[in-house]
Amino acid sequence: MAEYVVETRNLSKHYNGVVAVDNLNLRVKAGEVFGLLGPNGSGKTTTILMLLGLTEPTKGEVRVLGFNPVRQPLSVKARVGYLPDQVGFYDQLTARENLIYIAKLNGIPRREAYRRIDEALTRIGLADVADRPVGTYSRGMKQRLGVAELLIKRPQMVILDEPTQGLDPAAAVEFLNIIRDLKAEGITVLLASHLLHQVQAVCDRVGLFRKGRMVVEGTVPELARQVLGGGYRVRVIARGETDTILRHLRGLSHVVEVQPKGDMTYELLAQRDVRPQAARAVVEAGGELLNLDLEEPNLDEIYARYFETEEVAHDRAGKAA
Amino acid sequence: MTVQARPHERRREGSPWTGMWAVLAKEMADNLTSVRMHILEILIALTAVGAVFGAIQTILETVEQDPFVYLRLFTVGREPLPAFIGFLGFLVPLVAIALAFDTVNGEFNRRTMSRVLAQPIYRDALLFGKFLAHLFTLALVLTAIWLLIFGLGIVRLGVRPGGEEVARALWFLLATIFYGGIWLTLAMLFSIVFREPATAALASIAVWLFYIAFWGMLADVLAQIIAPIRFGFPEEFIRQLEWQLFLSRLSPNTLYSEIALALLNPATRALGLVLPIQLSGAILGTPLPLRQSLLLIWPQMTGLIAVTILLFALGYVLFQRQEIRA
Ligand SMILES: Nc1ncnc2c1ncn2[C@@H]1O[C@H](COP(=O)(O)OP(=O)(O)OP(=O)(O)O)[C@@H](O)[C@H]1O
Ligand SMILES: [Mg+2]
Numbered sequence: 001m002a003e004y005v006v007e008t009r010n011l012s013k014h015y016n017g018v019v020a021v022d023n024l025n026l027r028v029k030a031g032e033v034f035g036l037l038g039p040n041g042s043g044k045t046t047t048i049l050m051l052l053g054l055t056e057p058t059k060g061e062v063r064v065l066g067f068n069p070v071r072q073p074l075s076v077k078a079r080v081g082y083l084p085d086q087v088g089f090y091d092q093l094t095a096r097e098n099l100i101y102i103a104k105l106n107g108i109p110r111r112e113a114y115r116r117i118d119e120a121l122t123r124i125g126l127a128d129v130a131d132r133p134v135g136t137y138s139r140g141m142k143q144r145l146g147v148a149e150l151l152i153k154r155p156q157m158v159i160l161d162e163p164t165q166g167l168d169p170a171a172a173v174e175f176l177n178i179i180r181d182l183k184a185e186g187i188t189v190l191l192a193s194h195l196l197h198q199v200q201a202v203c204d205r206v207g208l209f210r211k212g213r214m215v216v217e218g219t220v221p222e223l224a225r226q227v228l229g230g231g232y233r234v235r236v237i238a239r240g241e242t243d244t245i246l247r248h249l250r251g252l253s254h255v256v257e258v259q260p261k262g263d264m265t266y267e268l269l270a271q272r273d274v275r276p277q278a279a280r281a282v283v284e285a286g287g288e289l290l291n292l293d294l295e296e297p298n299l300d301e302i303y304a305r306y307f308e309t310e311e312v313a314h315d316r317a318g319k320a321a
Numbered sequence: 322m323t324v325q326a327r328p329h330e331r332r333r334e335g336s337p338w339t340g341m342w343a344v345l346a347k348e349m350a351d352n353l354t355s356v357r358m359h360i361l362e363i364l365i366a367l368t369a370v371g372a373v374f375g376a377i378q379t380i381l382e383t384v385e386q387d388p389f390v391y392l393r394l395f396t397v398g399r400e401p402l403p404a405f406i407g408f409l410g411f412l413v414p415l416v417a418i419a420l421a422f423d424t425v426n427g428e429f430n431r432r433t434m435s436r437v438l439a440q441p442i443y444r445d446a447l448l449f450g451k452f453l454a455h456l457f458t459l460a461l462v463l464t465a466i467w468l469l470i471f472g473l474g475i476v477r478l479g480v481r482p483g484g485e486e487v488a489r490a491l492w493f494l495l496a497t498i499f500y501g502g503i504w505l506t507l508a509m510l511f512s513i514v515f516r517e518p519a520t521a522a523l524a525s526i527a528v529w530l531f532y533i534a535f536w537g538m539l540a541d542v543l544a545q546i547i548a549p550i551r552f553g554f555p556e557e558f559i560r561q562l563e564w565q566l567f568l569s570r571l572s573p574n575t576l577y578s579e580i581a582l583a584l585l586n587p588a589t590r591a592l593g594l595v596l597p598i599q600l601s602g603a604i605l606g607t608p609l610p611l612r613q614s615l616l617l618i619w620p621q622m623t624g625l626i627a628v629t630i631l632l633f634a635l636g637y638v639l640f641q642r643q644e645i646r647a
Contacts, residue, residue, distance in 0.1 A: 045646065049645070049646065052439055054435065054438060054439065054645050055644065055645070055646075071333060071334060072333075072334045073333070073334075073441075073443070074334055074335040074339065074441040074442075074443075075334065075335075075441075077439055077440060077441040077442075078441040080439075081439075082435070082436070082439035084432070084435040084436060084439070086432045087432065087436060088431045088432025088433045088436070089431070089433060089436075090351075090431065090433060091431070092351075101343065101347050102436075102437075102440060104340075104343035104346075104347075105340045105343050105344075105437065105440040105441070105442055106440055106441060107339070107340070107441070146436075149436070
C-alpha cells in the first residue's frame with residue numbers, strides 16, 4: 001500500500017504567464033487531516049483542481065490514491081469527494097433530488113443510493129427539510145448538503161475548499177466535528193482554509209502556501225519551531241526584582257526569547273517544555289513564583305509572523321533594488 | 322532517462338459516455354417541467370391550431386380532389402394568417418434557443434459545474450447529455466404538434482391520411498428536428514462562449530434575426546457585386562442567379578424551406594434554378610415519388626446535419642479547454 005495518498009512532484013500550473021502553482025511537492029499521508037494555508041491567490045484552489053484532474057498541470061507529476069488524475073480522472077473522482085469553495089445546487093430541485101443526481105453520476109445502484117442518501121441526510125441534520133427545494137435553504141444548510149453529498153460517495157479521501165466560510169460559529173464547530181468523524185473513519189482529509197484556529201483544531205499537519213510554493217509544512221509545533229524559533233510558550237507570573245528574574249530566565253538553555261508583559265508576567269519562547277527550569281530560575285533570582293503555564297503554539301501567530309517577516313524582507317529587497 | 326509515454330498510457334481511461342444517461346434524464350426532466358418550456362409549448366400549440374384551422378377552411382372551400390390534403394395543412398394559409406410552415410421557420414429556432422442558451426453558463430452561474438465535474442464523469446458526458454436532452458425535448462414537442470395537426474385533420478376533413486402523406490410528414494418532422502438542432506447547437510456554443518446567459522440568448526437571437534431578416538437581401542446584393550451584369554448576356558443572368566442561390570443556401574432557413582418545399586409539395590421536381598432543358602420529358606404537375614423527393618433534399622439535409630456537427634465540435638473543443646473554476 002502506498003503510504004502517501006497524495007504525492008506531487010514539481011507540480012506547476014501557469015495561467016498565461018501567471019505562475020499559480022510553482023514546483024509543488026506535496027505529500028499527504030493516508031488517514032491524516034492536512035491543512036492548506038496561505039493568503040488569497042497563493043495557489044490552494046489551483047492545487048486542489050489539479051489533484052482532481054479538473055485542471056491540467058503545466059508540468060510535474062501528481063498521484064492521488066495511486067492514480068494519475070490526468071490519465072485516470074474517473075478512478076480519482078470516484079474515490080475522492082470534493083466540496084468546492086462556492087458550493088451551489090439546483091435550486092428548483094429538492095435536497096434529495098440533488099443527491100439522487102449525484103448518486104446516479106457515481107453509478108450507485110438506486111436502492112443503495114436511497115439508503116445512503118437517507119443515512120447522510122440524517123447524519124447531517126437535514127432529514128426534516130430533505131424534500132424542500134434547495135432554493136429555500138440558508139447558506140449553512142447548503143454547505144451541509146455539500147457534506148451529505150460527500151458522504152454518499154463513501155470516499156477514501158475528501159478535499160474541502162474553505163468549507164466553513166459563511167457558517168455561524170455553532171455550525172462551524174459542528175463542521176469540525178464532521179471532519180473529526182471522517183478522520184475517525186480512516187478518511188484522509190485535505191482542508192484549505194483561512195480560519196487558522198479551526199485548522200489548528202482539526203489538522204494533523206499543515207502546509208503554508210505562498211505564491212504557489214509550499215514554504216513550510218509540518219505539525220503545528222514543528223511549524224512553530226521553524227517559524228518562531230521555538231515551539232513552546234511558557235508564561236511565568238512571579239513577584240520580585242524584574243531585571244534579575246529576566247536575567248535568570250534568559251540564561252536558561254533552550255529558551256529563545258523572554259518578554260516581560262506587565263510587571264509580573266514573563267513570556268518565554270522555548271524549543272522544549274522548560275517549566276521546571278523556569279521555576280528554578282525564578283527561585284534562584286529570589287522571586288516568588290505565582291503561576292506557571294504552558295501554551296500551545298498558536299497557528300495565528302505562526303502565520304502572522306511568517307507573512308510579516310516575508311513582507312518585511314520583501315520590502316527591504318524592494319527598497320534595495 | 323526520459324520515459325516515453327506509450328500510447329495506451331496517454332489515452333484516457335474509461336468511457337466518455339459514463340454518466341451521460343444520468344445527465345440526459347435530469348436535463349429532460351428539467352426541460353419538461355420548466356415554465357419557460359410550458360410558455361413555448363402553449364405558444365406553438367396555439368399557433369398550430371390557428372394556422373391549421375385556417376388551412377382546413379381553405380381546403381374545404383376548394384372542391385378539387387387533392388391526394389396530399391394532409392400536407393396542405395402545413396402549407397396552406399388563410400388571410401391574414403400565414404401557413405403553419407411559415408410559423409415553423411421562426412418558432413423552431415425560438416424554441417431551440419430558449420432551450421439551450423443557458424446550457425453551460427447556467428451551470429457555472431449556479432456554481433454546480435465544479436461539483437458535477439468532480440463526479441466520475443467526463444465533460445463529454447455532460448455536453449452530449451445536455452445536447453441530447455434538448456434535442457429530445459424539441460423532438461417531443463414537435464411530434465406532439467404533428468399529432469395535433471393530424472388529429473385536427475382527421476376530425477375536420479373526414480378523410481384518412483394516406484401512407485405517402487404520413488411518410489412525407491414524418492420526413493418533414495425529422496427535417497424540422499434537424500433544423501432545430503442547428504439552433505440548439507448554436508445557442509449551446511454561445512452558452513459556452515459567454516458567461517452571461519442573457520448575452521448568449523441575445524447573440525443567438527441576433528444570428529437568427531440576421532438570417533431571417535437580412536441574409537436574403539444581402540445575398541442579392543452580394544450576388545450583384547460578385548457577378549455583375551455588364552452586357553446583358555443570358556449567361557450573365559444565370560451566373561448571377563447561381564451566385565444568389567449559392568449565397569442564400571448558406572442560411573439554414575433557405576435549406577429548411579427548400580426541404581419543406583420538396584417534401585410537402587410532391588410536384589416539386591427541382592430545387593433552385595431550373596433550366597427548361599432539365600425539365601424536358603417531365604410532365605409538369607405530376608407528383609414525384611417520395612424516394613425522388615428525398616434524393617432532391619439529400620444535400621440540404623446533409624448540409625443541416627453537417628453544420629450542426631461543426632457547431633457542436635467547436636463548442637466541444639471550447640468546453641474541454643474551459644477553466645471550470647467558478
Ligand atoms: N483562469 C485563470 N487565469 C489566470 N489566472 C488564474 C486563473 N485561475 C487562477 N489564477 C491565478 O492563480 C493564482 C492562484 O489562485 P488560487 O485560486 O489557486 O488561489 P487560492 O490560494 O485558492 O486563493 P484564495 O485563498 O483566494 O481562495 C492567483 O494568482 C490567480 O489569480
Ligand atoms: Mg481558493
